[in-house]
Amino acid sequence: MENVTCTFCGAVCDDLYFDGDEFRTKDFCPLGEAKFSRKKRIEYPTIDGKKVSYEEAVERAAEILHNSKRPLLFGWSSTVNEAIRLGVILAEKVRGIYDQCASVCHAPSVLAMIEEGIASGSLGQIKNRTDLAIFWGCNPVEAHPRHPTRYSVMARGLLTKGRADRKVVVVDVRKTVSALMASHFIQVKPGTDYLVFSAMRALMEGYEDAVPEEVGGVRKEKLIEFVEMIKSAKYITILFGLGIAHTRGHDRNVENVIKLVQLINRYTRCILQPMRGHFNVVGAGEVAAWECGFEWAVDFSRGYPRFAPSEFTGVEALLRKDCDAALIVASDPAAHFPRAAVEQLKRIPVIQIDPFPNMTTLLSKVVIPCAISGIEAEGTAYRMDGVPIRVKKVVESEYWSDEEILEKMLEKVLKLRED
Ligand code: SF4
Numbered sequence: 224m225e226n227v228t229c230t231f232c233g234a235v236c237d238d239l240y241f242d243g244d245e246f247r248t249k250d251f252c253p254l255g256e257a258k259f260s261r262k263k264r265i266e267y268p269t270i271d272g273k274k275v276s277y278e279e280a281v282e283r284a285a286e287i288l289h290n291s292k293r294p295l296l297f298g299w300s301s302t303v304n305e306a307i308r309l310g311v312i313l314a315e316k317v318r319g320i321y322d323q324c325a326s327v328c329h330a331p332s333v334l335a336m337i338e339e340g341i342a343s344g345s346l347g348q349i350k351n352r353t354d355l356a357i358f359w360g361c362n363p364v365e366a367h368p369r370h371p372t373r374y375s376v377m378a379r380g381l382l383t384k385g386r387a388d389r390k391v392v393v394v395d396v397r398k399t400v401s402a403l404m405a406s407h408f409i410q411v412k413p414g415t416d417y418l419v420f421s422a423m424r425a426l427m428e429g430y431e432d433a434v435p436e437e438v439g440g441v442r443k444e445k446l447i448e449f450v451e452m453i454k455s456a457k458y459i460t461i462l463f464g465l466g467i468a469h470t471r472g473h474d475r476n477v478e479n480v481i482k483l484v485q486l487i488n489r490y491t492r493c494i495l496q497p498m499r500g501h502f503n504v505v506g507a508g509e510v511a512a513w514e515c516g517f518e519w520a521v522d523f524s525r526g527y528p529r530f531a532p533s534e535f536t537g538v539e540a541l542l543r544k545d546c547d548a549a550l551i552v553a554s555d556p557a558a559h560f561p562r563a564a565v566e567q568l569k570r571i572p573v574i575q576i577d578p579f580p581n582m583t584t585l586l587s588k589v590v591i592p593c594a595i596s597g598i599e600a601e602g603t604a605y606r607m608d609g610v611p612i613r614v615k616k617v618v619e620s621e622y623w624s625d626e627e628i629l630e631k632m633l634e635k636v637l638k639l640r641e642d
Contacts, residue, residue: 228614229255230301230597233499233607234346234367234374235614243598243618252368258598265580265592277623278631280591284550284574285635287589288317291548291572293524297537298554300324300501303602303614304510306625307503310552311514313633314523316640320546321521323507324500324554326536331468332497333508333518334532335477342484344460344494345608346373351380352492355456359394359480360416360466361498364401370498375462376404383458390452394419395466409449414471415439419446420479426450427486459493468497496608502597505605541567550574552625553596557582576628593625600624 227241231254240249241259248256268280275283288294296314299307300323314321325333349356356375363370371377379385393405402408411419415438422438425431427450436443453459461484467476480495487493499505508518515521517530520539533539537556540546541564548571557565558581568586575587578595594600599620603611623631 224615224617227617228597228604228612229258230502230595230604230614231255231258232367232502233504234370235502235604235606235612236369236373237612238373241617254368262579264578265584265590268592269590271588277591277628280589281628281631282635284589284591285632285639287548287572287574288313288319288550288632289636289639291317291319291546293522293540293546294319294548294550295322295537295540295546296320296550296552297322297556298324298552299507300504301553301596302625303503303596303600303604304506304611305602306552306596306629307507307510308514309626309629309633310550311511311521313550313629313636314521315515315528316633316636318524318526319550320535320537320540321511321515321519321523322535322537322540323504323511323519325504325508326519326532327538327559328465328500328504329468329497330519330532330536331474332463332477334474335481338474339478339481339485341481342488342494343496343608345610346375346496346606347610348494349460349496350374350378350383352382352458353380353460354383354388355390355392355453355459357392357394357453357459357461358401358405359461359463360396360468360470361462361464362395362399362401363462363498364399364404366464366500367498371401371404375460390456392449392452407449407452409441409445412440416467416470416476417472417479420476420483422446423450424479424483424486427454427483427490453487453493454490456491459487459491460496461493462496462498464498499607502614503604505607505609506603509605509609538564546571548572548574550576551583551587552576552629555581555583557586576625578622591628592622593628594620594622596625600626602626 228237391405392407393402394409419439515528520532520535522535573587574589597614601616
């Protein structure tokens with residue numbers, strides 16, 4: 224099938240070839256190719272390791288959620304919007320906590336955007352207009368391998384015709400492979416991004432005397448050169464990753480780069496783009512925001528949504544032993560959460576919905592295999608720039624989709640509430 228959409232990373236490439244019978248792929252990057260290869264699956268639903276029917280597994284899961292005082296519903300970034308919507312409704316009905324992978328990823332960026340707003344654009348605008356691409360604290364060559372070729376570096380756009388028309392700057396604490404595609408590499412000391420943004424803002428406004436001879440390991444002349452390069456570009460895109468959002472300063476770093484972008488826009492045009500990881504991590508936030516007003520760390524225990532990132536993220540709730548059950552969808556917290564949080568997951572009944580076995584499967588009481596979104600089940604996902612993309616079903620499968628499983632689980636929960 225032509226124009227297949229890859230459901231691995233936030234670039235959500237939609238120009239790929241995939242032969243569903245032979246599992247042959249064309250144009251995928253190695254990460255996407257691995258997702259679209261034949262892999263070990265969870266074969267059937269289980270309760271306490273024993274094979275059961277889908278109906279029995281869903282029924283048991285609904286009972287666990289209904290009997291729980293405050294279940295955690297976590298994951299969502301690798302499934303489609305239709306399933307996420309049902310997850311948020313389910314969280315409200317069982318008075319649980321809705322949290323998603325962003326809480327251990329770009330949550331500081333979202334917090335900063337809530338406070339400051341963001342000058343953003345689409346990946347199409349980046350491809351067509353950007354003549355200066357700045358990658359700050361991210362490594363697209365390894366994390367989003369087709370992003371540089373499709374949009375930000377080599378892409379042939381309407382006004383920017385390709386690599387020769389673009390300057391590329393990589394700013395990072397070490398020389399990553401992405402630095403090899405850059406025309407300029409700027410190495411900053413770990414944890415000093417905030418200082419470097421502040422110095423650049425001062426230089427932008429002409430306060431040269433306020434800037435010391437070296438900031439964050441970067442010489443002042445180099446920063447002056449960088450600021451001049453920015454001022455003389457026509458359309459700048461700053462693409463940033465967890466190197467900013469998850470180092471010292473967190474959301475304040477992102478707030479500072481947003482302020483830098485606002486300042487740049489007094490001279491020329493500049494946009495900011497977070498490099499989001501999982502293919503629908505944006506959807507896991509957007510859909511929750513349509514439904515209840517908040518993107519993650521939402522507690523429904525009082526019957527209405529409350530947002531508190533220092534209290535209601537999956538990690539925080541588990542560390543405080545606030546949750547007495549968990550539903551994990553399209554995620555593997557046992558592999559990524561801190562050890563104490565995983566210990567708590569081991570103590571409570573966990574329901575897992577996932578196509579593939581992972582560390583969380585090992586500690587789950589109820590395991591429900593599902594169709595792979597974007598391969599065996601269709602739906603909608605938000606790309607990293609917030610553009611909704613339809614993901615296709617390209618392979619027939621007997622597995623239930625996330626949407627079907629959650630729909631049935633919600634029905635059962637509502638029925639239990641009536642009884
Ligand atoms: S860049 Fe991302 S979306 Fe595109 S093929 Fe690779 S993994 Fe898939």
